Amino acid sequence: MTQAPPPPTAPGLGRVGKHRNVILVWLVWPIITLGIYSLVWWYKINRETHDFDRQIEVSPGVAVLAILPGAFLIVPPFVTTFRTGKRIQEAELAAGVPNPISPGLGLLLAFIFRLNVIYMQSHLNELWALYNSPPEGTEVQLAAR
Secondary structure, rough: OOOOOOOOOOEEEOOOOOOOOHHHHHHHHHHHHHOHHHHHHHHHHHHHHHHHOOEEEEEEEEHHHHHHHHHHOHEEHHHHEHHHHHHHHHHHHHHHOOOOOHHHHHHHHHHOOOOOHHHHHHHHHHHHHHHOOOOOEEEEEEEOO
């Protein structure tokens, strides 16, 4: 597993995440890895939102625990889905995106064939595209900071 890049060196700077193919993330890799990739992806997108804007508070490991063991308690997966959508929204607002993600719609889509995965990853891809999709970990200037 690769090590996370160091935090940005100056205020108002963030690091872009990885541009991913939404169909591979949603369907192909989870099938091939028997669902393990979904947990890895969940960890990574939560970490990427924090790396992009250090003001976004998240523990990616806790977000993953809410998905797997939390599923036995029924509520935690829905809470983490909504909160992850909220974090993506905060990252988009920090970049000045005019139409950010709707955490509520993301939660609703989780009930329909896990379409929240496509919705969330496509919003992250659009966020990275604002900066011309540089390599993962590239430092960029945030618009709203």
